[in-house]
Amino acid sequence: MPALPADIIAAKREAIIVIVSDPAIQARYPNAGDGQKAPATGYFENEADANASLTVRASLMGVERSRYGVRVDDLVEVDLSAGVPCWRLMDGELGVDRVCLTARYESDWENETTAMELWG
Numbered sequence: 001m002p003a004l005p006a007d008i009i010a011a012k013r014e015a016i017i018v019i020v021s022d023p024a025i026q027a028r029y030p031n032a033g034d035g036q037k038a039p040a041t042g043y044f045e046n047e048a049d050a051n052a053s054l055t056v057r058a059s060l061m062g063v064e065r066s067r068y069g070v071r072v073d074d075l076v077e078v079d080l081s082a083g084v085p086c087w088r089l090m091d092g093e094l095g096v097d098r099v100c101l102t103a104r105y106e107s108d109w110e111n112e113t114t115a116m117e118l119w120g
Contacts, residue, residue, distance in 0.1 A: 016047055020054040025064055065120055067103065068096070072114040078105055089118055 017039050044050040068089055078085050085105075090097045100120030107114055 016050070018047055018050040018054060020051065020058050022058070066096075068094075068100065068118045070116045070118055072116070074114065075107060075109065075112040076114040076116075077107070078102070086120075087116070087118060089120070 019039075042050060042053065044053065068091075070087075070089070085102050086099050087102065088098070089100050098120055100118035102116055103119040104117035105114070106116070
């Protein structure tokens, strides 16, 4: 099926890149990146629709979070059938007292130790 003139016009339209960011987080971490080499792909009729979608996405995902590497001098067995475990991380040196989600879990059965990466 041949392309219609309206299809050709839409395909030749210049892309608009819309950025939504939090100035407070950018001021606090000026060298931090979002880990993306290219913008997320999205197709919207106008810039306002793209901006509204990105604002909703930022409200869901744009919360400041940190990763912590934790080593436990004991063997911790986790039942993953009950879901992803959450742990309360308390560290006075880092000023942390929060519940974190387990991002990575590693058991060393030989040395009876556990390593975790907590995210939250």
